[in-house]
Amino acid sequence: MSQATAAIQTDTHAEHHEELNFLHKYILPVDHKVIAMQYIFTGLIMAIIGGYFAYAFRMQLAFPGELVPFYGLVGPGEYNMLVTNHGTIMIFWVAMPVLIAGFGNFLIPLMIGCDDMVFPRLNRLSYQIFLVSALVLIASFFVTGGGFGGAWTAYPPLSSVAEYSLTDWGASLWILAVALEFVSFLLGGINFVTTAMNARAPGMKMWDIPIAVWFIVIAVILFMASVGPLIAGSVMLFMDQRIGTSFFLPSGGGDPLLWQHLFWFFGHPEVYVVLLPTLGIVADIITVFSRKKLFGYKTVIYTAFATGGLSFVVWAHHQFIAGIDPRMANVFVVTTVLISIPLAEMMFSYIATLYGGSIELKTPMLWALSFIAAFLIGGVTGIYLGASAVDVYLHDSYFVLAHFHYTFFPITIIGMFAALTFWFPKMFGRMMNETLGKIHFWGTFIPFNCIFLPLFFLGLAGQHRRIYNYNHFPDLATQELQNIRIFATVSLVVMLCFQLVFVYNFFVSMFKGEKAPENPWNANTLEWSIPSPPPHGNFKTLPTVYRGPYEYSVPGREMDYWPQHVPPEES
């Protein structure tokens, strides 16, 4: 941690802030930029664990029963533990901390022009709880019985009765870690919304806020509005596990389906909670690198509100065949398919933004465009699953798996790389190497498609998720299907190897890269008006905002950008 954050120097110009010692600057910081780094680096370390788990279980699928190099034998119990925790980690300990907490913390004060979050100590507490939650999760892998293996959805009674799951403390620590993580993000969320609403620079009206900030704030509101039921559910599940209540046990008068409703009432908005920050980041990047105003700024924000609102009434599409009343499914089919309308409109607007632009394919732009391309596949395949009758066949198959990896991989991994490569100069004051960046991009994006496109076809062939060895199912044990599994696994290994390029580029550029100017991309938003990296306290004097964030290529101006803080007469 300290190595990474050491690159953030306290600028001598910030006279109104006293020098802090190492402990208070990096271990117990209140500066939003340092807390952002803590979140991002914790998230990246967790991403390595999650990727390692994926490697282990994909190797088992391709070469069942053999020793996995750098891991060992993957038996059925271990396989369940690996898939469960891969999912949990990637969503709760990678997507959430990096995209929302990490970039939210870094971007919100810089983009709206204020010196810090309005509740800096709450912010610090939020990270500390998050760190504890990550440690609790990691501890759960080492208790007797091993980590929890009941899938990331943790359906009871499997998750609530130790005799069924065979992971007594693994399951309890898992639910405890998830609950702690929610508490952390609730604290952070209050902070984000309050800051964006109250601490904007003079002159910045609601319609002058960059889309990235808008979407992070909408995402946080969705999170806070949806997480309550699941926190209640977590407490009930924990009590079922530890003190023998039976909220979810039919033998004691409970109902297993209750958990599913609580979980998915949160779980579906959660998809949009992680999606929206990436959509916002992508909107900012495509406008900068195509030198265009965002097509229909207000429309894009309205579509985000519509998507967020609809996301609260679609949760039972995860439960079409779970034993709910079949008549109820029809309602959820309608709401689910309707969600395609705002999202389609938003994607149309993004693509229309490119029209008539002057597009420069720098690394962040490649990531942003590849996000749109990959997310289109993830989006349209969702229609199959939203149609309940097709879902009867595809539910819990590899088709579902491929579908949500075509949404979550672009959101989490591609979005994270887009944001990191774009704001790297601002974070560390140095430029990243473009050539290595492009090698890393193609070395990630091509294998990503090679992993997940074939899995759609495995799903159509009837292959189910969460099965550690397909040799037990004669219809699935054919050599053709096994070849597809091997191809996907080899692609995964290739993709993981290319991540070393990124790690090398990241750390070498951080210390030895070319020094970054204030505004290397000629962008408009406020964070580019201050030195890279920004000093403690960010702005020497608070900026005044004169216009919206996307005034690129305005006719009659010599420069093709018009920063938000530049007064009109200066032009």
Next chain:
Amino acid sequence: MIEYFIYSASSFAGDIDDLFFLITLIIGFWFFLTFGALVYFTIKFRKKDGVKAQYITGEKHSETKWTHYPHFAVIAMDVVIIAANILVWVNIKQTLPPRDNLVRVIGQQWSWSFIHAGPDGELDTADDIATVNDLHLKIGDTYHFELQSRDVLHNFAVPAFRLRQDAVPGRTISGWFKPTKIGTYDLQCAEMCGYGHGIMGAAVTVHSEESYNETMSQIQNGTYESHYQKRMGTKTGMPSYTSHFEDEGSFAVLLASIF
């Protein structure tokens, strides 16, 4: 499209496959339209020296029509998908056609028990025939099933039938299917059910009338050989995770030897 990858062995498999194909046509159109626009714009509007980007706000009506008209078309096609889906769904999950035969399916960690109703067509009578991991069906009969679970959630899934239904402890869930093709198919548990989830399979055999009666009498007089065991024994071999290091040529062993 699905039938290209797997048998269609039940009466409603074709409906689901057709619905899948309809959705493929609709979303394929949208996908290639938007993806094509993305690629075309990216290539056509690459940065050229001396050419400035256009200033388009996307707020005038002449501009918004480019996103609004397609989006009305999306609504129209959504209505088609919803309508087609409800037609199929009501048929396969919401209504129970009159039954010819009845079977009780019970999931438990980690096996399937089947209670065939026997000649009288009623469960819980003396002529019921119980089997483990072996479901026998008569072709052309409309079956009702009563799905139960003894412990955790399981899922009664027969991909060849396009059939899938969760088994919930404490409930009996009813449904129907009608096998239309003779053969033996996989039944997979499709809901995570713990340590043995990956081996919780069973064999579903669709018989002709004579073969069905013969099998049933074999079961009753004890000369029956389990289809499930036969199928697992001949085609695949049982759990193979003890066999590492035997196959020297495999990729994983190769990697292990390099490092």
